[in-house]
Amino acid sequence: MITIDHVSRRFGDGLDAVVALDDVSIEVQRGEIFGVVGQSGAGKSTLLRTVNALERPDSGTVTVDGTVITGLEGAALRQARHKIGMVFQHFNLVGNRTVAQNVEFALEAVGVKGDERRGRALEMLDLVGLAHRAKDRPAQLSGGQRQRVGIARALASQPDVLLSDEATSALDPETTRQILDLIKRLSGELGLTVLLITHEMDVVKRICDSAALMEQGRVVEQGALEQLIRTPGSRVAAELFPVGEAHYTPGHRIIDVTYTGLSADRPVIAQLSRDFGLDVSILGAALETIRGHQAGRTRLAVPGDASVALKVIDRLTSQGVTAWEVHP
Amino acid sequence: MIDPAAPEFWPQLFAVLLEGTWETLYMTAIAMAITFVVGLPLGIVLVGTEPGRFLEAPLGQRWLGRAINAVLGFVVNLGRSVPFIVLMIALIPVTRWLLGSFIGTGPAIVPLTLVAIPFFVRVVEIAVREVDPGLFEAAESLGASRWLVVRRVLLPQAWPAIALGTATTVTSIINFSAMVGVVGGGGLGNVALTYGMQRYSALHIVFVVIILFVIVQVVQWLLTRLARRLSGATPAAGRTARRTERAALDLDDASIVSAPTRGDTDSPTR
Numbered sequence: 001m002i003t004i005d006h007v008s009r010r011f012g013d014g015l016d017a018v019v020a021l022d023d024v025s026i027e028v029q030r031g032e033i034f035g036v037v038g039q040s041g042a043g044k045s046t047l048l049r050t051v052n053a054l055e056r057p058d059s060g061t062v063t064v065d066g067t068v069i070t071g072l073e074g075a076a077l078r079q080a081r082h083k084i085g086m087v088f089q090h091f092n093l094v095g096n097r098t099v100a101q102n103v104e105f106a107l108e109a110v111g112v113k114g115d116e117r118r119g120r121a122l123e124m125l126d127l128v129g130l131a132h133r134a135k136d137r138p139a140q141l142s143g144g145q146r147q148r149v150g151i152a153r154a155l156a157s158q159p160d161v162l163l164s165d166e167a168t169s170a171l172d173p174e175t176t177r178q179i180l181d182l183i184k185r186l187s188g189e190l191g192l193t194v195l196l197i198t199h200e201m202d203v204v205k206r207i208c209d210s211a212a213l214m215e216q217g218r219v220v221e222q223g224a225l226e227q228l229i230r231t232p233g234s235r236v237a238a239e240l241f242p243v244g245e246a247h248y249t250p251g252h253r254i255i256d257v258t259y260t261g262l263s264a265d266r267p268v269i270a271q272l273s274r275d276f277g278l279d280v281s282i283l284g285a286a287l288e289t290i291r292g293h294q295a296g297r298t299r300l301a302v303p304g305d306a307s308v309a310l311k312v313i314d315r316l317t318s319q320g321v322t323a324w325e326v327h328p
Numbered sequence: 329m330i331d332p333a334a335p336e337f338w339p340q341l342f343a344v345l346l347e348g349t350w351e352t353l354y355m356t357a358i359a360m361a362i363t364f365v366v367g368l369p370l371g372i373v374l375v376g377t378e379p380g381r382f383l384e385a386p387l388g389q390r391w392l393g394r395a396i397n398a399v400l401g402f403v404v405n406l407g408r409s410v411p412f413i414v415l416m417i418a419l420i421p422v423t424r425w426l427l428g429s430f431i432g433t434g435p436a437i438v439p440l441t442l443v444a445i446p447f448f449v450r451v452v453e454i455a456v457r458e459v460d461p462g463l464f465e466a467a468e469s470l471g472a473s474r475w476l477v478v479r480r481v482l483l484p485q486a487w488p489a490i491a492l493g494t495a496t497t498v499t500s501i502i503n504f505s506a507m508v509g510v511v512g513g514g515g516l517g518n519v520a521l522t523y524g525m526q527r528y529s530a531l532h533i534v535f536v537v538i539i540l541f542v543i544v545q546v547v548q549w550l551l552t553r554l555a556r557r558l559s560g561a562t563p564a565a566g567r568t569a570r571r572t573e574r575a576a577l578d579l580d581d582a583s584i585v586s587a588p589t590r591g592d593t594d595s596p597t598r
């Protein structure tokens with residue numbers, strides 16, 4: 001649905017040049033929620049903004065639903081933007097207009113007129129549970145409510161894509177969860193494809209189907225969450241499961257065991273100790289709910305050499321969990 | 329010399345002041361109206377054509393935006409740096425060509441307008457600059473046309489500051505309108521000049537000062553109120569809605585309780 005193809009963008013020139021995007025390629029499937037994580041300055045916002053051409057790449061193309069966004073200008077670009085909604089960290093609502101007028105603005109941009117416009121704006125507010133606040137000013141709402149207005153506005157023109165730049169970063173944890181659940185629900189109901197940016201792993205855990213990790217303008221990892229947590233050395237997975245640092249333990253091999261769904265309930269590690277007569281110790285463990293499913297990772301220290309480690313990994317793999325050796 | 333004890337003094341004073349006040353209000357109102365109509369778009373264009381703003385490339389041409397911005401900036405700065413008295417004298421031939429004469433209340437409007445426009449453009453410029461860039465970005469993301477952005481984002485946000493700046497502009501027009509009395513412009517300035525200075529009537533001066541003071545106060549008061557209205561301070565509609573909400577106990581959004589923007593009066597515990 002969204003194809004970002006070898007996109008680069010630099011700001012400034014000469015010695016002050018900042019390479020915000022360095023040959024970035026990302027593929028977002030139709031209907032999925034795709035999260036981009038990374039540290040401040042990694043280029044996440046710049047990347048997101050190329051999708052609705054708020055930012056123009058120096059090279060590369062961005063395609064949304066078959067339309068090459070990077071080639072559009074003027075009226076054609078505006079038309080394409082009607083199909084791409086966006087929500088912002090600081091909501092960006094027009095303070096001197098009412099909540100309803102803010103939502104209506106999105107419909108005005110599309111050319112919807114009169115009663116139909118008012119009706120549809122109210123419907124959108126109803127969808128986010130704020131129809132009763134239609135005549136209020138944004139300043140009279142809480143942060144969470146304001147973001148819901150932002151979402152109503154972004155979705156008023158019935159877009160296929162929703163872009164979100166740190167939409168929950170200004171909100172408290174409980175409100176964050178509500179907004180995330182709302183985005184999740186609406187994406188399901190309206191068949192939206194969501195590309196969101198965040199620096200909070202909790203956001204990824206809660207609603208993302210896929211994720212990408214950015215670092216200094218580059219995508220260093222991307223894929224479906226299920227796949228990433230089974231990928232040895234995945235840093236997204238390492239962030240999702242905080243099992244701590246892997247320290248060198250003399251005479252031991254360190255093995256990470258990752259399990260999802262049903263296998264999470266089975267006592268595979270206890271069984272391992274019994275079957276092999278090994279004194280397995282647990283260095284760290286994390287159990288997380290990822291997209292509503294239980295998933296966990298345990299870091300083991302197994303006494304022995306590489307061949308023992310291999311045997312253990314084989315056994316674990318045959319039991320349906322993912323395991324690999326970690327080299328500190 | 330005028331004798332305040334003469335029986336015809338007070339009726340005459342009254343008539344003179346009335347005419348002067350009317351002329352001043354007339355000059356100021358027309359000058360302000362023209363200034364507003366010309367200055368508002370110029371101010372918007374001046375900021376809008378800056379790089380990275382919504383008008384940086386009018387008709388898709390980046391160079392055009394830069395050119396408009398440079399020319400406009402130059403003209404406005406030039407206008408603001410010419411002393412009024414010089415402008416007024418320099419404009420005499422222009423005014424005569426435009427209106428057939430340069431003496432009187434009508435012709436005085438020409439220099440008044442020309443001095444007020446650069447001032448007001450600056451007022452608009454500051455007001456527009458104050459608008460959160462994030463709002464333009466949001467509007468752009470919604471695929472709104474430039475015209476819609478101006479009407480629905482820029483102006484609603486800039487109106488309060490423009491209203492306050494209008495009060496300052498009116499004040500300075502009144503100020504300058506007193507000076508056009510020197511070239512036979514009429515108005516209260518002319519009253520002060522002809523009766524106060526040339527015929528030594530202190531009473532005329534006192535009344536002129538009082539009237540000017542009152543006019544400025546009233547304008548200031550009205551436009552400050554308007555500015556507050558335009559910034560949407562405490563609309564009654566909002567309060568009713570919140571009451572309804574509390575009645576429905578619709579407090580599903582936990583952050584409502586701790587939201588900083590809600591005043592004491594709507595604490596949910598009441």
Ligand SMILES: Nc1ncnc2c1ncn2[C@@H]1O[C@H](COP(=O)(O)OP(=O)(O)OP(=O)(O)O)[C@@H](O)[C@H]1O
Nearest residue numbers: 011012018020039040041042043044045046047199
């Ligand atoms: N308009 C701009 N002009 C100059 N430099 C810019 C501009 N926009 C972004 N940059 C630079 O590009 C780099 C990436 O910025 P970007 O905003 O995309 O980062 P980010 O990952 O979104 O960070 P954050 O998490 O802090 O929002 C930064 O070094 C930033 O300073």
Ligand SMILES: [Mg+2]
Nearest residue numbers: 044045046165
């Ligand atoms: Mg950012």
